Every structure is written in structure tokens, then in C-alpha cells.
Amino acid sequence: MKLEFSEQELLKGFLSNNQRYTSIIYKQNFGLIQNLVLKNNGTADDAKDIFQEAMVILYENAQKPEFELTSQISTYLYAISRRLWLKKLQTSNNSAKLSLTPIESIEESVAADDEIDFKEKQDNDFSLMEAAMKKLGEPCKSLLEAYYIQKKQMHDIADQFGYTNSDNAKNQKYKCLMRLKKLFFAQYKY
Amino acid sequence: MDEILLSSLVDRYINNEMTDAEKNEFNQLRAQNQEVDQFVVEHIHFLAQFNKQHKRTALNSLLNQVHDSLVENGGIEVKQSAEPKVIQLWHKYKRTIAVAATIAGITAFFTSGTVHMVSNKPTESYIQQLSRKVDQQSVKINEQNKEIKKLSDSQNENIDTTPALQQISSGTSFLIDGAGYLITNAHVIKGANTLVVVNKNKEYKAESIYLDPATDIAILQIKDKKWKPNTHLPYSIRKNKPDLGEEIFTMGFPRNEIVYNKGYMSARSGYNDDTLSIQIAIGANPGNSGGPLFDKNGNIIGILSTRDKQANEVVFASKASNIITAVEHLKKDSLNINIKLPGSNNLKGLDIVSQTKKIEDCVFMVKTY
Known part of the structure; x- marks a missing residue:
């Protein structure tokens, strides 16, 4: 079996959460990013965080309709990781500079800053949602996930959560949703 | 309009479950009533966020899974540091190192001091195995001391002479x-004819x-019909x-009841620089021998075995790695024994009370006869 895939194939596999393709991209690129972070004051854990963050950015940006991969995946990941790490060093009040000089062509082909900003905004939303979900508690959390994410039928949900009928479950679900919305929008800034 | 009713309409609208007539009616309602329209937009936005959240969680866990399996099968190599980092680490941690070195120095000073003071005797007697000798011990009651029982030196050397069935x-x-596989200290079961574990x-x-x-x-292997296998152990081996x-x-049986004690990691090697063991500071008494030693996340880091008789809390x-080695040896030598070491840890992030509750079922007193 031949294990060579085109960049587009790899990306497509990654976007559909395929473990095999994800694993190939991961294996091809992790070492490079790890070296970058380790050589610049980072730890192994930092390297893992930065690399995974870059993977998330690739994943989420590639979902956008206007996305076009103009460079190699590895170039993309490297450029993003480099910006991420630089940013982290700056915010962590660490005067150390990246010892690697920027490679102009990489910087141009990947609009790293925009994409990082986009993710930061999203991360902020995510942490709000996470906080809201935590405050919401059980069984509301599981109930909402069962309906909106696992797309279960209302009567199955009624069975699973021990409601007498699907109307009761439905009512409960909306009450939960209203509460979650209230919790979420209470902290939300547009 | 009732919010619950409206929500259910919006859900159907988003999922395309409406008939064309219903859709028209709904769109009209949105056009006429700004409040309704706002609610719909907000609801759609919210659900999208909810879904994105789930996708992100799934992605993060996929990435972690891939990372772990690549590390395991050697696909990627996690390096601890690049070469010049030693210097950076030194700068970063020199204060910590200085404090640690001072503590280590003081400990070393006391330990070597006690060793020197009594150096005409064989070294074995300076450390005390923490198994509890029963029946024939003479128990000194010391009211000022919180310890209830203490062993007199003479009893420690007489283990082998004890008659069987006692x-x-x-x-x-x-x-x-x-x-039904348990770990304990070799010295706990020394000279034993019959073993009984109690929980x-x-x-x-x-x-x-x-x-x-x-x-x-x-x-040890439990060979008793009464034993009901415990399918999932809460802790793992670090x-x-x-x-x-x-x-x-640690949790152990210095008394007939399980006792919890806490302490801290003191040194990476044991008595006389023994690299197979570690030194810790913890309140331990005879009977604690063979007890598991946990870090704060509930991972096993060692098996409590001996203490320095001359120094407090030494x-x-x-080391926990000895468990892994022992199991590997055992597997190699015997075909029909298939020990599966606990893989996942359920204790991380729990408070200590919940941790000990879960661990309690897995810690046993060993009685030897």
C-alpha cells in the first residue's frame, strides 16, 4: 500500500476528522514546530500546545468557503506556529526574541496574523460557552447535547432521561436552552 | 409570543421541517414583528456557536489522541529541550535549585550524621522495615506520643523463628x-506460610x-472464590x-483500620544511594509497608517500604517503575498469568476526600501466618 497523499487529500481527510490523515499531517510537521519552540525558550508542553493550536487554526480556516491553500501544509503550519509563539513570548513578558529571522515569502503567503486574530475571538466565545455550560449543570447539559449535537429523537431522549413523554422532555429542553442562552449572552460582547 | 413555542418554531425552521405555507407564515411574522426576528437571529447564532463548540472539543480530543498514539508508536519524538536550554533552565530555576540543594544538603547532613554515629553496627538495622509484627511484640504505650505502638529493636530480628499458624x-x-493481583513488599511476606488480604x-x-x-x-494473587473482580481501578502507575x-x-494499615497520611517527595534515591528507591517525608508506621504512594493526581509513584530509625520522617x-519491571518479568516466566496494569486515571482533579474514597476499595491489609 502506498502511503503518499497529495496535500489536498491530506487536508480533506483532516477536515473530516479522519484519524489516519490527521496522524500523517501530525507526524510530518510536529518535529519541525517542536524544534522551533524548543530553540526559542519553550518547553515540550509549549511545543505541543502551539502545534495543536496551529492545527486548529488550519482546520477552522480551511472550513471557510474562501479558503485556498496557497502553500504547503507544512509552510502554513510553520508560519502560524511561529506567529503564535512570538505572540506568546511577547505577552508572557519574556524579552527573548525569536532567533530565527522571518522568511518573507512565508509571511506573505500566509496571512498568519488575521487567522490568529480570528481564532482568538473564537476562543473567547468558546470559553464563554464553556463557562455557561458549566454553570448550567446536569441534566440540562446532556439533554441539550443529545438533541442538538447527537440529533437524537425526542422520544429517545425522554426514555434516556426518564421523562414520562416526549412533550415533557421537549419542555425541559427549552427551559434548559433558555437558561443556557441567558448565561451565555450575559457575558457576551459583540 | 411564548418563548418556548417560538423556540420550537425556530428549530423546525432551521431544520427545514416546515411546509412552504408554514414557512411563508413564519417569514411574514418575522417581517412584521421585530422582536420575533431578533429572537430568531439570536437563536440561530446561538445554536451555531453551540455546534462549533462541540466540533472544537471533538477536534481537540482527536489531536490529543493522535499525539498520544504517535508518541507511543514512535511516530514522533517528544524532546525535553534543545541543547542550549540547559543554560536557560539554569537561569530560570536557579533559586528553586538553590533551595532544593539546601534542603537536600541538610537532609544529607543529618542522614550521614546518623549513619556515622552508629557506624559500628551493620547498616541493615538503621532502617526499619515497616511491616507490623503481631502477637509476640511487646508494645510500649507512650502517652505523650501520638503513635500508639512502637516496636522495640529486639523484635525486628526474630521474624523467622516464629512458629507457623500464628x-x-x-x-x-x-x-x-x-x-486479583496485588503489590506488596517482599519483606512483608517473608517467612509466611499462609497469606490473607483484608479489605x-x-x-x-x-x-x-x-x-x-x-x-x-x-x-500476590487472590485465590479465593469469594473474590469479586474489580473491573476498573481508579489509579494508574506514573x-x-x-x-x-x-x-x-499514602493509605495503609498501621492499625486494623485504613489510615491516610500525606507528605512530600524528598530525594530521588533511597537509603545509601539506592537507585531502586526514593526518599520521602511522610508519617509512616509499622504496617504501612507495601502501601501505595500517590502523587496529588492519584498516580502511583512508589511502594512504601522502610524508614530511617534514627531520623524523623525519613x-x-x-519506585513505581519496579512494579512495571516485576510484572514484565513475571509475564515472561509464566504463560498463564496475564496481568493488565491499570491504564487510565479517574482521580485527577478530584479533591482528596473523593480520591481516598475511591482508592480505599483497592488497598488491602496483608496478614501473614
Whole structure:
């Protein structure tokens, strides 16, 4: 079996959460990013965080309709990781500079800053949602996930959560949703 | 309009479950009533966020899974540092190192001091094995001391002369496989003819299937019909080395009841620079021998075995890696024994009370006869 895939194939596999393709991209690129972070004051854990963050950015940006991969995946990941790490060093009040000089062509082909900003905004939303979900508690959390994410039928949900009928479950679900919305929008800034 | 009713309409609208007529009516309602329209937009936005959230969680767990399996099968190599980092680390941690070195220095000073003071005797007697000798011990009651029982020196050397069928000593052991495999100290079961392990007043017969005096580890197997296998152990065995100063705790049987004690990691080697063991500071008494030593996340980092008789809270424990080695040896030698070491840890992030509650079921008193 031949294990060579085109960049587009790899990306497509990654976007559909395929473990095999994800694993190939991961294996091809992790070492490079790890070296970058380790050589610049980072730890192994930092390297893992930065690399995974870059993977998330690739994943989420590639979902956008206007996305076009103009460079190699590895170039993309490297450029993003480099910006991420630089940013982290700056915010962590660490005067150390990246010892690697920027490679102009990489910087141009990947609009790293925009994409990082986009993710930061999203991360902020995510942490709000996470906080809201935590405050919401059980069984509301599981109930909402069962309906909106696992797309279960209302009567199955009624069975699973021990409601007498699907109307009761439905009512409960909306009450939960209203509460979650209230919790979420209470902290939300547009 | 009732919000619940409206929500259910919006859900149907988003999922395209409406008939064309209904859709028209709904769109009209939106056009006429700004409040409704706003609610719809907000609801759609919210659900999208909810879904994105789930996708992100799934992605993060996929990435972690891929990372772990690549590390495991050697696909990627996690390096701890690039070469010049040693210097950076030194700058970063020199104060910590200085403090640690001072503590280590003081400990070393006292330890070597005590060793020198009594250096005409054989070294073995300066450390005390923490198994509890039963029946024939003379118990001194010391009211000022919180310790209830203390052993007099003379009893320690007489283990082997005890006649059979009388309880010789007791210690602690813990499950490493819910099927009924336990770890304890080799010295706990020294000279024993019959072994019984006890948890929550239930006694089970056990046999020793592996013994290594060098690492002071023994593996016991419960051979009793009453035993109900425990399918999932809450703790796992930590693979990397614990750091100095890490908080640790143990559970064991210095009395007939389980006792919790906590302390900290003192040194990476044991008595006389023994690299198979570590030094810890913890309140440990005879009977604690063979007890599991946990880090704050509930990972096993060692097996409590001996203490320095001359110094307070200088206790030695066999390293957790010795468990893994012992199990590997045992598997190699015997075909029909299939021990599966606990893989996942359910204790991380729990408070100590919940941790001990879960661990309690897996820690047993060992009685030898």
C-alpha cells in the first residue's frame, strides 16, 4: 500500500476528522514546530500546545468557503506556529526574541496574523460557552447535547432521561436552552 | 409570543421541517414583528456557536489522541529541550535549585550524621522495615506520643523463628489488576506460610506469585472464590519520575483500620544511594509497608517500604517503575498469568476526600501466618 497523499487529500481527510490523515499531517510537521519552540525558550508542553493550536487554526480556516491553500501544509503550519509563539513570548513578558529571522515569502503567503486574530475571538466565545455550560449543570447539559449535537429523537431522549413523554422532555429542553442562552449572552460582547 | 413555542418554531425552521405555507407564515411574522426576528437571529447564532463548540472539543480530543498514539508508536519524538536550554533552565530555576540543594544538603547532613554515629553496627538495622509484627511484640504505650505502638529493636530480628499458624506480621498491599493481583513488599511476606488480604472486614486467601528482595516487591494473587473482580481501578502507575517537593499521600494499615497520611517527595534515591528507591517525608508506621504512594493526581509513584530509625520522617519507598519491571518479568516466566496494569486515571482533579474514597476499595491489609 502506498502511503503518499497529495496535500489536498491530506487536508480533506483532516477536515473530516479522519484519524489516519490527521496522524500523517501530525507526524510530518510536529518535529519541525517542536524544534522551533524548543530553540526559542519553550518547553515540550509549549511545543505541543502551539502545534495543536496551529492545527486548529488550519482546520477552522480551511472550513471557510474562501479558503485556498496557497502553500504547503507544512509552510502554513510553520508560519502560524511561529506567529503564535512570538505572540506568546511577547505577552508572557519574556524579552527573548525569536532567533530565527522571518522568511518573507512565508509571511506573505500566509496571512498568519488575521487567522490568529480570528481564532482568538473564537476562543473567547468558546470559553464563554464553556463557562455557561458549566454553570448550567446536569441534566440540562446532556439533554441539550443529545438533541442538538447527537440529533437524537425526542422520544429517545425522554426514555434516556426518564421523562414520562416526549412533550415533557421537549419542555425541559427549552427551559434548559433558555437558561443556557441567558448565561451565555450575559457575558457576551459583540 | 411564548418563548418556548417560538423556540420550537425556530428549530423546525432551521431544520427545514416546515411546509412552504408554514414557512411563508413564519417569514411574514418575522417581517412584521421585530422582536420575533431578533429572537430568531439570536437563536440561530446561538445554536451555531453551540455546534462549533462541540466540533472544537471533538477536534481537540482527536489531536490529543493522535499525539498520544504517535508518541507511543514512535511516530514522533517528544524532546525535553534543545541543547542550549540547559543554560536557560539554569537561569530560570536557579533559586528553586538553590533551595532544593539546601534542603537536600541538610537532609544529607543529618542522614550521614546518623549513619556515622552508629557506624559500628551493620547498616541493615538503621532502617526499619515497616511491616507490623503481631502477637509476640511487646508494645510500649507512650502517652505523650501520638503513635500508639512502637516496636522495640529486639523484635525486628526474630521474624523467622516464629512458629507457623500464628500471625507473624501484617502490612499493606494494593491492587494492580482488578482480577486479583496485588503489590506488596517482599519483606512483608517473608517467612509466611499462609497469606490473607483484608479489605472492609472481608478476608481473602492469597498466594505469592513473585518475589524480588532487591526491589522489595512481591506480587500476590487472590485465590479465593469469594473474590469479586474489580473491573476498573481508579489509579494508574506514573511513568515519569516524581519531582522533589511534590505532594504525596499514602493509605495503609498501621492499625486494623485504613489510615491516610500525606507528605512530600524528598530525594530521588533511597537509603545509601539506592537507585531502586526514593526518599520521602511522610508519617509512616509499622504496617504501612507495601502501601501505595500517590502523587496529588492519584498516580502511583512508589511502594512504601522502610524508614530511617534514627531520623524523623525519613522514609524510603520502592519506585513505581519496579512494579512495571516485576510484572514484565513475571509475564515472561509464566504463560498463564496475564496481568493488565491499570491504564487510565479517574482521580485527577478530584479533591482528596473523593480520591481516598475511591482508592480505599483497592488497598488491602496483608496478614501473614
